[in-house]
Amino acid sequence: MILKKRGEDNHITWEKYQLLIPKVILHYENEGYPFASAEIVNMELFGDTVWLTSRITKGEYILFDSIINKGNLKLNHHYLEAYFRYRKGKKYQEKIVQKIPKLIREIPFAEEKAPFGVEFQSDKAFLYLFLDERKMSQADGIIGFAPINDKTGKIGFSGELKLRLVNRFRVGEDLYLEWRAPEPRSQFLNVQTIFPYIYTTPLGIETLFQLDKQDTNYLKLNLGGSIRYTFNNNNHIKTSILWEESSSIGASALQAEGLMSPYPEYSKVMYGASLLLRDIDYIFNPSKGYRLDVEGSVGRLKEQSSNAKAIRYHIAGSGEVYLPLWKKWIQVIGYKTGFILGEQIYRNELFRLGGFRTLQGFDEQSIWASGYLFGNFEWRYLYERGSYINLFFNGGWYERKIEGKYNRDFPFGFGAGIAFNTKAGLFQFSYALGKQKGNPISFKTGKIHFGITVMF
Numbered sequence: 095m096i097l098k099k100r101g102e103d104n105h106i107t108w109e110k111y112q113l114l115i116p117k118v119i120l121h122y123e124n125e126g127y128p129f130a131s132a133e134i135v136n137m138e139l140f141g142d143t144v145w146l147t148s149r150i151t152k153g154e155y156i157l158f159d160s161i162i163n164k165g166n167l168k169l170n171h172h173y174l175e176a177y178f179r180y181r182k183g184k185k186y187q188e189k190i191v192q193k194i195p196k197l198i199r200e201i202p203f204a205e206e207k208a209p210f211g212v213e214f215q216s217d218k219a220f221l222y223l224f225l226d227e228r229k230m231s232q233a234d235g236i237i238g239f240a241p242i243n244d245k246t247g248k249i250g251f252s253g254e255l256k257l258r259l260v261n262r263f264r265v266g267e268d269l270y271l272e273w274r275a276p277e278p279r280s281q282f283l284n285v286q287t288i289f290p291y292i293y294t295t296p297l298g299i300e301t302l303f304q305l306d307k308q309d310t311n312y313l314k315l316n317l318g319g320s321i322r323y324t325f326n327n328n329n330h331i332k333t334s335i336l337w338e339e340s341s342s343i344g345a346s347a348l349q350a351e352g353l354m355s356p357y358p359e360y361s362k363v364m365y366g367a368s369l370l371l372r373d374i375d376y377i378f379n380p381s382k383g384y385r386l387d388v389e390g391s392v393g394r395l396k397e398q399s400s401n402a403k404a405i406r407y408h409i410a411g412s413g414e415v416y417l418p419l420w421k422k423w424i425q426v427i428g429y430k431t432g433f434i435l436g437e438q439i440y441r442n443e444l445f446r447l448g449g450f451r452t453l454q455g456f457d458e459q460s461i462w463a464s465g466y467l468f469g470n471f472e473w474r475y476l477y478e479r480g481s482y483i484n485l486f487f488n489g490g491w492y493e494r495k496i497e498g499k500y501n502r503d504f505p506f507g508f509g510a511g512i513a514f515n516t517k518a519g520l521f522q523f524s525y526a527l528g529k530q531k532g533n534p535i536s537f538k539t540g541k542i543h544f545g546i547t548v549m550f
């Protein structure tokens with residue numbers, strides 16, 4: 095059937111008309127008119143042509159008003175307005191309301207007890223949430239003691255401690271502290287803060303403090319800050335600045351003997367940008383979706399003893415794709431990469447890889463690299479919403495270019511693991527075997543990674 099608008103020499107089909115009207119209604123719903131409607135008020139038939147009169151009724155103009163949470167989760171209203179883009183006094187937009195269920199699922203410290211609702215009073219739209227607090231703050235660690243010097247009997251600390259405080263100040267902030275001392279003379283301290291929203295704007299602030307002491311070799315300090323812009327369901331872009339300084343602990347003693355330290359002293363300032371894209375169905379244990387994180391920076395390095403300067407480029411990235419296979423089985427395909435580019439890269443600049451987070455089957459931070467590209471292939475059986483059993487294979491390529499020397503290898507590891515929730519927190523266990531140049535696969539060198547993260 096052909097439809098024709100009176101007074102105009104054009105035609106549309108009935109099918110196109112049926113597609114056009116919902117688009118018109120949706121347009122008004124996103125312009126402050128949630129009660130917009132359409133109706134046919136007149137229809138005349140002339141042969142195979144219909145003269146049709148439609149009427150669009152916009153209804154009352156509506157503004158967003160307050161967000162009211164009926165659960166026990168305590169959150170500043172500025173955070174809620176910024177996170178949901180539901181700002182008091184702004185025109186009603188249906189597209190914002192439609193995104194609310196997905197956004198709720200992505201709040202790590204919230205648990206929805208009942209579906210949200212929108213109540214219209216006069217010309218205002220009130221958003222009602224039913225969010226309870228989910229325990230997300232974490233603490234775990236172990237501390238040991240070991241002698242530093244057998245002759246003096248001096249004792250040093252070893253072990254690790256992790257502390258994460260989430261939403262303690264009711265603004266959705268994330269405060270993280272990590273301390274590691276794998277050996278009595280080596281320590282690593284990492285302190286990070288994230289404040290996702292400033293007032294009701296999509297702008298947030300991140301800070302970084304890292305202190306890395308490697309035996310009697312070097313002491314490295316990192317200070318960084320970032321401003322990030324959040325858009326489209328927790329995706330964000332960041333601009334950042336990082337200041338790094340490395341000093342040689344035993345340089346004076348070596349210089350007295352006419353030797354040079356293999357860990358030169360330097361300072362470095364890097365300016366960078368990064369992008370995070372994420373679309374997953376469940377933030378704690380995804381069954382479908384993807385995550386992509388890429389970053390790059392450029393800056394200048396100054397070597398302290400000679401005042402020599404050099405340009406540095408840093409590139410890094412990681413990502414995963416979650417693919418449903420059959421019933422509760424899914425496949426995870428991921429990658430991790432990083433490169434340091436420039437003239438005469440120093441040993442104390444290198445990436446330190448290996449372990450549960452980067453390459454399973456190897457000791458933590460046992461691989462020193464100036465560039466790497468690792469892939470991960472994992473098969474998971476999700477027997478509960480927050481628990482799974484997995485088989486995995488990870489491996490790839492890395493290189494080390496320092497002091498005019500070049501090394502590369504193709505390490506890989508494989509194994510199995512399990513992760514499940516307990517009343518105390520999250521328990522993880524995995525067993526992996528690894529192979530690299532000069533080290534064949536051996537059950538004697540298998541790596542066990544396990545831990546329980548206490549939630550409070």
